[in-house]
Each structure stands twice: as C-alpha cells, then as structure tokens.
Amino acid sequence: MKTIRDVAKQAEVSVATVSRVVNNSGYVSEKTRKKVINTIELLGYKPNSVAQSLYNKSSKTVGLIVPDITNPFFPEISRAVEDVMNEKGYTVILCNSDASPQKEENYFDVLSRKYIDGMIVVTNETDTSYLDHYKLPIVALDRPFSKLPSIYTDNISGAEIAMNHLYECGCQKIAHICGPRNIVNAVERLNGYKKSLNKLNFNHLPIVVDGEYQWRTSEKSVMELLNDDPSIDGIFAGNDIMAVGALKAAQKLGVSVPSDLQIIGFDGIELSKMMVPSLTTIRQPLEEIGTLAAQTLIYMIEEGKQPNALPPFIGKLQQGETTMIKE
Numbered sequence: 001m002k003t004i005r006d007v008a009k010q011a012e013v014s015v016a017t018v019s020r021v022v023n024n025s026g027y028v029s030e031k032t033r034k035k036v037i038n039t040i041e042l043l044g045y046k047p048n049s050v051a052q053s054l055y056n057k058s059s060k061t062v063g064l065i066v067p068d069i070t071n072p073f074f075p076e077i078s079r080a081v082e083d084v085m086n087e088k089g090y091t092v093i094l095c096n097s098d099a100s101p102q103k104e105e106n107y108f109d110v111l112s113r114k115y116i117d118g119m120i121v122v123t124n125e126t127d128t129s130y131l132d133h134y135k136l137p138i139v140a141l142d143r144p145f146s147k148l149p150s151i152y153t154d155n156i157s158g159a160e161i162a163m164n165h166l167y168e169c170g171c172q173k174i175a176h177i178c179g180p181r182n183i184v185n186a187v188e189r190l191n192g193y194k195k196s197l198n199k200l201n202f203n204h205l206p207i208v209v210d211g212e213y214q215w216r217t218s219e220k221s222v223m224e225l226l227n228d229d230p231s232i233d234g235i236f237a238g239n240d241i242m243a244v245g246a247l248k249a250a251q252k253l254g255v256s257v258p259s260d261l262q263i264i265g266f267d268g269i270e271l272s273k274m275m276v277p278s279l280t281t282i283r284q285p286l287e288e289i290g291t292l293a294a295q296t297l298i299y300m301i302e303e304g305k306q307p308n309a310l311p312p313f314i315g316k317l318q319q320g321e322t323t324m325i326k327e
Contacts, residue, residue, distance in 0.1 A: 002043040011039040024115075059115035061091045062297060065107055066122045067099040071213065071241055072269040073286070074122065077141065080290025081120060088298055090117070099124045099180075108134055118297045124183050137300035141293045143184050149300070149307050151293040155185045158282045158315035159192025160199075162236045162264045165280070165317055167200050169262050170326040171234030175207040175225060177218050177246060179238040186213070189238045189266060207232065211242035218245025219252075226253055226261075233261055240265035240272050240281055247275070247322065263322040266315070277321030284315050 004022075008015045013032060020026040021036040028036070039045075064081055066074040082092045093111065097104040104123060108131070111119065118137035128145055131138055140148040166174050176193040179186030194206050209225050211218035218237065222245060226232060237243035243265030247257060255261045257277060265272060268283025296307050 002045045004045070006043055007036065007039050007045045010043060011036050059117055060089050061093060061114075061116055062301075063093050063095060063107065063111040063116050063119045064121075065095045065097050065104055065119065067097050067124055068213070069094075069096040071239075072271050073239065073241075073267050076269060076286045077290040077293075080287045081294045084291050084294035085298070088294075090298070097123075101125055105130060112136060118301045120293050120297055124180065137297055139293050139297045139300070141289070144312070145184075149296050149310065151289055151296065151310065152185070152312050153284045153289070153315050154312040155188035156192040156195065158266060158284075159189045159236070160196050161315060161317055162266065162282050163193060163196030163200065165323060166234040166236060166262060166264060167196075167202075168325060169234070169258075169323050171262055172202075173204055173207070173229075173232050174202065174234035174236060175209065175232050177211040177221065177235060177237040177242045178208050179211060179213040179242070181210075183213075186238055193236055211238065211245060213239055213241060215241045215245035215248070218242035219249045220245075222246045222249035223253060226250070226255060235261065235263045237263065237265045240267040240269050240279060243279055243281065243322075244271070244275065247277075247279070257322050258324045262324070268315075268318050272318070272320060275320075280320035280323040281318050282315040283318040285313050289313060 004015055004018050008018045013036060017028060017032060018036055020028050021033055062085060064078060066078065068074060078094055085092050095107045097107065112134050120139045120141050122141045128147055138148055140150040142152050144150045144152050176190060178190050181187060197206060209221040211221055235246050237246055243263055246263050250257050250261050257263055265279050265281035268281050272279035272281045299307055
C-alpha cells in the first residue's frame with residue numbers, strides 16, 4: 001500500500017504539501033496541486049474518484065437524513081433519491097436520526113466536515129435556524145419550511161380528500177389519529193380534519209387521539225377510544241402506519257372493518273396494498289417526491305443557485321378494503 005511519503009517522493013514535493021492538497025487546506029500553487037493529484041492517481045494512494053474530487057472540490061457525495069428508517073415511507077422515498085443521485089454520479093449516505101434533534105445536528109456536523117456536497121433532510125424540528133451556519137445546499141423533504149426548498153405533499157387537501165371519502169361512505173362519527181404535534185405535516189393533517197368536520201356539517205366536535213406516527217401507540221389509543229365510544233364509525237389516520245395500528249385495535253376488539261368501522265390512512269406505502277384487508281389511503285407520489293428532491297439538490301450543487309418555490313404535490317385516493325360506500 002502506497003503512503004503519503006511515496007506520493008511526496010514521486011511528486012518531488014514535501015509531505016506537508018501533499019497533506020495540504022489532500023486536506024484542501026493552506027496554499028499550494030495550481031501547478032503543484034495538479035502534479036500531486038496526478039501522482040495520487042498514478043500510485044493509487046487514494047481511489048481515483050477521491051483524487052478527482054479533491055481537484056474539483058467536490059466529493060460527489062450527499063447526505064440523506066430521515067427520522068425513522070423503520071417506517072416504510074422513508075425507505076421508499078430514499079430509494080427514489082438514491083436512484084437519481086446514482087445516475088448523476090453521486091453517492092448517498094443514509095442517516096437515521098431517530099427523530100432526535102441532537103442526533104440530527106451531529107450528522108450535519110460530521111458530514112459537513114467530510115467534503116459532503118449537500119443534504120436532503122426530513123426534520124421534525126419546526127425551527128431550522130440551526131442549519132444557517134452550514135454552508136451547504138440543503139433540501140427539506142416531506143415537511144414544508146419557508147427558509148428551505150421543500151418537497152412535500154399538500155397535507156390539508158389530502159386530509160380533506162380522506163374526510164370527503166369517509167363522508168361519502170356514510171360515516172357519521174369520525175375520529176382522527178394524529179402524529180406528533182411538533183411536526184408540521186401532522187398539524188396540517190389535523191387542521192384538514194377539523195376543517196372538513198365543519199365544512200361537511202358533522203354533528204360532533206373533533207375527536208383526536210395521539211398516535212405519534214407509530215402503530216403500537218396508535219393501536220393502544222384506538223383501543224381506548226373505541227372502548228370509550230363504540231359509536232365511532234370512521235377513522236382518519238395521519239399516516240399508514242397508524243392506520244395499521246387502528247386496524248389491529250379493531251380486530252382485537254372484534255369490530256368489523258369496514259362494516260362497522262371504516263379506516264383511511266395517509267401516505268400510500270406498499271404495505272397498504274399487502275395488508276388484509278388492504279388499506280384505503282391517500283397516496284403520496286413517493287417516487288416523484290424523492291426524484292424531485294434529488295433533482296433540486298443537484299441543481300443547487302451544480303448551479304450554485306436557489307430554485308424557485310415549488311408547488312406541493314397533491315395526494316390521491318387509493319381505494320382499499322378498509323372503506324366502502326354503504327347502500
């Protein structure tokens with residue numbers, strides 16, 4: 001294996017000069033820099049791609065931070081991001097923050113020191129000001145933010161589509177399973193639910209339980225909800241994973257879906273089609289969302305410009321077996 005001393009000897013420069021080139025720090029004339037990089041390539045001291053990245057001041061690497069890799073929503077979007085990035089010669093480093101602000105910041109700190117070219121982030125933080133000191137192109141995914149280019153689905157209109165469907169199916173009393181109240185898309189879906197209750201003239205106040213975007217929490221909340229109020233005949237879950245929890249709760253309580261209780265989710269993950277019964281949901285165009293996020297970041301990296309504001313995607317009803325229009 002070749003060492004930094006081998007590179008210095010071959011290039012007829014000092015070890016310190018090679019170090020400055022490798023670390024992209026300190027002054028080195030352009031002629032000497034090219035000579036060192038050519039020697040690195042010749043000797044294989046670093047992979048050719050790394051040597052080239054030093055010359056171009058680009059690593060062709062981007063970071064992708066998601067809050068919960070166990071939620072199938074995020075692997076599906078990540079796959080779309082990676083496909084576009086790989087096609088354009090970029091490598092994606094996938095990071096799972098566990099919805100922890102501290103872990104998220106740590107990833108930014110570490111990756112920003114490693115020649116990262118840009119970041120795509122799904123953050124649970126409502127205040128993204130901490131990102132200001134990172135001199136990187138950053139794209140927000142799944143959640144809208146005023147300070148960042150954001151790729152997301154219109155949550156309020158999606159919630160209204162879900163509620164209109166339950167209304168058309170004859171539901172009289174609809175509850176909502178809400179995601180974390182500190183996450184903007186959970187709040188927007190909740191607001192869409194409340195708006196629809198008024199618009200459709202339901203004769204009940206909002207019935208909201210917390211599911212935290214987790215199926216176990218949702219299952220527990222729905223079991224308590226249905227035990228307290230068996231007259232509830234419709235549930236709009238803020239994501240598909242919580243809808244799975246609601247379905248499990250209904251099955252454990254012996255409540256027939258969709259005859260006695262109709263359930264609709266939000267996301268349109270592949271799991272929704274594999275369930276028995278299959279889940280009715282609001283399908284987000286996950287591949288298109290991931291593709292646009294990747295394309296937007298590449299534009300920011302290669303053009304050095306902020307993109308124009310992008311309109312949100314619109315969710316569509318995906319009919320499954322957990323709802324039906326009653327005769």
